[in-house]
Amino acid sequence: MAEAIVRRGAGERLVWWGLLAVFIALFAAMPAWRGYTPAAVATYAIPPEAFADKVEAMVAAHATGEVVAEGIPVVRPPEGDVYVLARRWEFYPVVELVEGKSYRLHVASVDILHGFHLSSDLDFLLVPGAAHSFTVKPAAGDRLIMQCSEYCGLQHNRMKATIRILPRE
Secondary structure, rough: OHHHHHHHHHHHHHHHHHHHHHHHHHHHHHHHOOOOOOOEEEEEEOOOOHHHHHHHHHHHHEEEEEOOOOEEEOOOOOOOEEEEEEEEEEEOOOOEEEEOEEEEEEEEOOOOOOOEEEEEEEEEEEOOOOOEEEEEEHHHHHOEEEEOOOOOOOOHHOOEEEEEEOOOO
């Protein structure tokens, strides 16, 4: 009788070890299920005023003349560096990118702590005095939505913007 109890206990342990092995395997495979590789994000120090100056220079050079309802200008920069700043409760400016071209987006907060979530690819914290940069190459049909992912005040839920993707000319 005692042997039956020992055998049953050993069998139960074997079941638990097997379940643990399956759980670890499934957990390790999660990134492959999504088919997702996070983009490489570089971070560098820059004073908020200096970053705001870069944004304003880009707006002055590449504004389309269109202004959205909140008075935010629309820009269509060439391939290369694109600057977007986060501030209560907006992303500035509205950006238009051409499909198939490569852009280096630089994002920074100029006032308080914000989060930056881009579609399902990126999510990081924006701290004043630091900028983050990453490469984006939009494809036809892409929809890139920027959203604040860190509570930043009463109108936090409004802090969302779409990067417009234009067809290649």
